[in-house]
Amino acid sequence: MSTARENSNRCRACHLVGGFRCDWIVGDRAAPHPKRCDRPICPDHATQVGPNKHVCPEHREAWEAFRVARREAQEAAECAQKPRPKGAENVL
Numbered sequence: 001m002s003t004a005r006e007n008s009n010r011c012r013a014c015h016l017v018g019g020f021r022c023d024w025i026v027g028d029r030a031a032p033h034p035k036r037c038d039r040p041i042c043p044d045h046a047t048q049v050g051p052n053k054h055v056c057p058e059h060r061e062a063w064e065a066f067r068v069a070r071r072e073a074q075e076a077a078e079c080a081q082k083p084r085p086k087g088a089e090n091v092l
């Protein structure tokens, strides 16, 4: 009996033994148990995105886009919360 499935922790990018797994969520983020990429990645190719969280090179761009979108949403929310200076419109 043999399994054709490759059972290794090797980094997909450079074939070094990976020390991390990609934590990027693929599919429905709202699901109770979201599916993760789970790809093995070595420290060289892992991008740390949080405490004990890493993404593979393939998902780094997705993470960057997600981070930018989240920051813009935060800034927009902060802007909306700022009280407008009263009477500022009347100052020349």
Ligand SMILES: [Zn+2]
Residues within 6 Å of the ligand: 011, 012, 013, 014, 015, 016, 041, 042, 043, 044, 045
């Ligand atoms: Zn690597």
Ligand SMILES: [Zn+2]
Residues within 6 Å of the ligand: 022, 023, 024, 037, 038, 039, 055, 056, 057, 058, 059
């Ligand atoms: Zn990934």
